[in-house]
Amino acid sequence: MSSRLGGISRILLALGMTFLVFAAQGRDALPMAEDETVEKRMVAISDELRCLVCQNESLSGSHAELANDLRREIRSLIKDGKSDAEIMDFMVSRYGDFVRYRPPLKATTYLLWFGPFLLLAGAIVALVVYLRRRGRRVAAAAENADGGLSADELRQAEALLKQTETIESENKR
Amino acid sequence: MKRFLIPLGLFALLVGFLAVGLRLDPREVPSPLVGKMAPRFELPQLASPDKKFSPQDMLGKVWLLNVWASWCVSCRAEHPVLVFLAKQSTVPIVGLSYKEVRGDGELDAAQLLPGDELPLATKRANAWLAARGDPYLLTALDLDGRVGIDYGVYGVPETYLIDKQGVIRYKHIGPVTRQALDEKILPKIKELEK
Numbered sequence: 596m597s598s599r600l601g602g603i604s605r606i607l608l609a610l611g612m613t614f615l616v617f618a619a620q621g622r623d624a625l626p627m628a629e630d631e632t633v634e635k636r637m638v639a640i641s642d643e644l645r646c647l648v649c650q651n652e653s654l655s656g657s658h659a660e661l662a663n664d665l666r667r668e669i670r671s672l673i674k675d676g677k678s679d680a681e682i683m684d685f686m687v688s689r690y691g692d693f694v695r696y697r698p699p700l701k702a703t704t705y706l707l708w709f710g711p712f713l714l715l716a717g718a719i720v721a722l723v724v725y726l727r728r729r730g731r732r733v734a735a736a737a738e739n740a741d742g743g744l745s746a747d748e749l750r751q752a753e754a755l756l757k758q759t760e761t762i763e764s765e766n767k768r
Numbered sequence: 769m770k771r772f773l774i775p776l777g778l779f780a781l782l783v784g785f786l787a788v789g790l791r792l793d794p795r796e797v798p799s800p801l802v803g804k805m806a807p808r809f810e811l812p813q814l815a816s817p818d819k820k821f822s823p824q825d826m827l828g829k830v831w832l833l834n835v836w837a838s839w840c841v842s843c844r845a846e847h848p849v850l851v852f853l854a855k856q857s858t859v860p861i862v863g864l865s866y867k868e869v870r871g872d873g874e875l876d877a878a879q880l881l882p883g884d885e886l887p888l889a890t891k892r893a894n895a896w897l898a899a900r901g902d903p904y905l906l907t908a909l910d911l912d913g914r915v916g917i918d919y920g921v922y923g924v925p926e927t928y929l930i931d932k933q934g935v936i937r938y939k940h941i942g943p944v945t946r947q948a949l950d951e952k953i954l955p956k957i958k959e960l961e962k
């Protein structure tokens with residue numbers, strides 16, 4: 596039967612099959628939210644939240660089951676007219692500060708926030724101390740400009756210099 | 769000799785930090801719900817879905833709320849421990865069947881008719897309990913996982929210890945082991961029973 600099909604019919608058949616494939620995939624896609632502004636806010640909020648199942652992914656980018664449920668929850672909270680802060684509170688009161696990618700500043704997170712600056716200050720102090728010590732060592736070396744010869748060697752060197760001077764003056768004569 | 773003391777000290781400090789870090793489990797996120805009232809809910813009971821269960825029913829008792837599902841592999845490992853605990857009848861255990869149908873990755877819940885989910889969940893949960901023993905006073909069915917979200921569930925199994933006033937006192941994440949039972953949960957129950 597297929598041998599009787601003309602060229603155009605074949606192309607149409609191929610096209611039809613392609614659409615069938617698309618249709619089959621379309622069924623599995625997640626239902627898009629009807630409201631674009633809700634969706635935008637949901638993505639903005641869930642970008643700030645950690646997915647607890649796959650901890651290094653944000654809630655907006657995660658395919659975990661729980662992430663799906665939580666996004667649905669955020670969507671419904673937005674539709675209920677909750678503010679971003681209220682939605683954040685909703686999440687934190689259930690999952691703790693850990694869900695936030697930006698941890699809040701409080702007594703338990705002082706070290707987290709200020710620790711790096713503390714380390715930086717320590718490094719600067721260490722650097723200053725080291726530079727000062729090195730500076731002193733260089734200055735001390737400059738004072739001993741005689742090149743660190745002993746008294747005996749110094750006398751010997753002076754004697755040698757004098758000798759060359761007398762030889763030079765004799766040669767001039 | 770002295771110049772080696774500082775790097776050696778720093779090295780020891782680093783090893784100390786790493787040793788502590790290795791012992792911490794990043795999956796164990798401390799729950800903000802510990803010390804707070806157990807969130808209210810009202811869910812159908814597995815044994816008779818017309819009857820509802822609410823945490824208020826347990827006021828005046830120290831009890832455990834164990835979140836489980838038949839598709840959850842770790843729950844299988846945990847279950848004998850719960851059955852053992854139930855035999856001692858030290859503490860009532862209430863089961864929270866979490867997304868029994870929707871949570872199962874091998875099943876397309878979107879294809880189910882709305883009325884079919886509850887019977888299917890009941891059938892699956894009952895079959896599981898029949899095969900492995902039922903340690904629960906009763907099991908509440910959280911089909912869509914909304915109650916799970918209120919309790920901050922992010923992985924099954926999880927177990928909450930709730931006191932006589934209805935305050936969550938402890939949350940155990942992951943399967944309850946004999947060790948966790950003896951070292952953490954049972955001592956806490958004893959303390960709360962006073």
